[in-house]
């Protein structure tokens with residue numbers, strides 16, 4: 001291992017590995033450091049990724065056959081609740097009309113292997129970065145050590161924190177935070193099961209959102225090796241099991257939905273229940289003298305809409321370009337950071353706001369009693385095929401949330417005209433095809 005690099009990256013999951021691969025493509029001398037060994041699970045993550053993320057993985061040459069080995073393709077997302085039934089076909093984006101509920105251990109290990117194949121990328125697993133080296137106000141390297149190894153000091157032009165939401169790098173540099181949202185906090189728990197019955201409305205692998213009890217929802221996703229991820233997310237104050245009681249709490253919350261329990265009849269839970277309490281919603285300062293943040297270390301986004309991995313991969317792409325501009329002398333480091341911040345904000349901020357609104361509507365306001373006519377209106381709108389098409393494009397980042405907001409009134413008018421005919425057909429004509 002050299003003792004000076006262009007870039008040192010602390011953390012080697014989606015953000016760190018994909019940044020290393022992009023820097024490897026440019027021939028930048030990079031050191032990628034990861035505390036864990038692979039394959040291993042991240043701190044907590046449920047598994048859904050859409051075609052928008054897969055396209056970013058294509059750009060770094062990641063092998064879909066490896067990261068999605070034995071993982072079924074999900075072509076439709078369903079919502080099955082008492083107010084409406086959603087059936088969202090995932091639109092074709094760049095030749096893919098499917099999502100995956102990936103095995104995160106396999107996925108992260110595969111991205112790591114992909115980064116390590118570039119000659120200019122050195123890497124170390126089971127290597128903990130414990131501190132930063134400073135020259136005046138500037139970060140100039142890291143202090144770290146392998147398991148049982150001696151402490152080392154390695155310098156770099158830029159140190160990147162790709163070290164997740166509790167980023168050590170962010171803490172050491174005292175990165176400022178902004179757009180922090182704590183008003184509707186959530187917690188999420190999940191486990192993997194085997195022999196879960198298929199969703200009766202689909203004759204293929206699926207991801208289905210179900211209502212839970214007060215203040216929480218359930219998501220059942222067919223995943224790798226014949227497993228199914230059964231996830232629940234809810235209001236943080238309600239989702240606070242006592243120590244040692246997480247599994248009992250999880251099973252009790254699942255029992256609220258008879259449709260989910262029918263699918264789990266005869267199934268076996270094959271992992272522990274994992275999860276995270278009070279998941280953060282924030283942006284941090286993108287960087288400073290000699291350092292930058294990427295992935296969750298930079299921007300944290302409630303997992304309700306499954307956009308975290310996309311954000312990690314996108315911020316990595318954007319930072320790789322900023323580093324390129326800086327190294328080629330096209331921008332100062334300060335200008336490059338500003339460019340990085342603006343680019344990622346323009347791609348992530350609208351979705352961030354949208355997810356925060358979805359959290360409020362689905363987990364905090366969902367128990368408000370609406371009059372019957374309003375519930376019928378919501379059902380007609382949500383079950384309209386034009387709306388389903390728009391939501392599919394939103395999930396796969398083909399359109400920004402603003403387009404959905406602008407288009408919804410027009411779709412609502414159309415839905416009000418189309419729905420009575422659809423209901424008539426469903427009720428009176430469907431038995432005859």
Ligand SMILES: Cc1cc2nc3c(=O)[nH]c(=O)nc-3n(C[C@H](O)[C@H](O)[C@H](O)COP(=O)(O)OP(=O)(O)OC[C@H]3O[C@@H](n4cnc5c(N)ncnc54)[C@H](O)[C@@H]3O)c2cc1C
Pocket residue numbers: 010011012013014015016033034035036042043044045046047048049127128129130162163164165168188275276279294295296297303306307308309310312
């Ligand atoms: C409960 C939950 C459910 C989620 N569900 C989804 C989902 O369904 N779909 C989706 O797209 N996203 C989801 N996300 C978000 C997604 O998991 C994250 O956005 C993504 O993992 C961020 O990747 P990252 O590389 O930035 O950070 P991480 O995946 O957190 O990786 C950081 C890495 O840095 C390493 N590290 C930390 N400190 C050091 C150190 N000092 N030295 C060396 N290494 C270090 C860690 O070991 C870790 O491997 C979910 C998140 C949560 C919390």
